[in-house]
Amino acid sequence: MENLVEKVWEDWGIGEEETREGIISGNWQKIVGRKLSGKCAPVNLSKDGKVLFIRAASSTIKQELSFKKLDLLKKINTLKNCRAVNQLRIQ
Numbered sequence: 001m002e003n004l005v006e007k008v009w010e011d012w013g014i015g016e017e018e019t020r021e022g023i024i025s026g027n028w029q030k031i032v033g034r035k036l037s038g039k040c041a042p043v044n045l046s047k048d049g050k051v052l053f054i055r056a057a058s059s060t061i062k063q064e065l066s067f068k069k070l071d072l073l074k075k076i077n078t079l080k081n082c083r084a085v086n087q088l089r090i091q
């Protein structure tokens with residue numbers, strides 16, 4: 001999972017210009033919590049920026065994230081330029 005997180009950070013250009021993906025990724029531990037942050041990662045946003053795709057390490061993690069969807073969306077929506085995100089797709 002750690003390699004996936006590093007790959008996503010590289011693909012999203014974190015550390016370069018500030019993108020919505022970079023903002024979400026940079027705040028991922030705050031969004032999902034320390035316990036889950038190493039077991040899941042944001043993959044990408046849909047072209048319209050309304051759907052965030054998340055990769056989960058297991059079905060148990062997927063289920064836990066599903067239970068927290070509303071809370072996660074609220075936290076994401078408080079981030080700069082991320083108010084448009086209104087749906088999570090957990091893979």
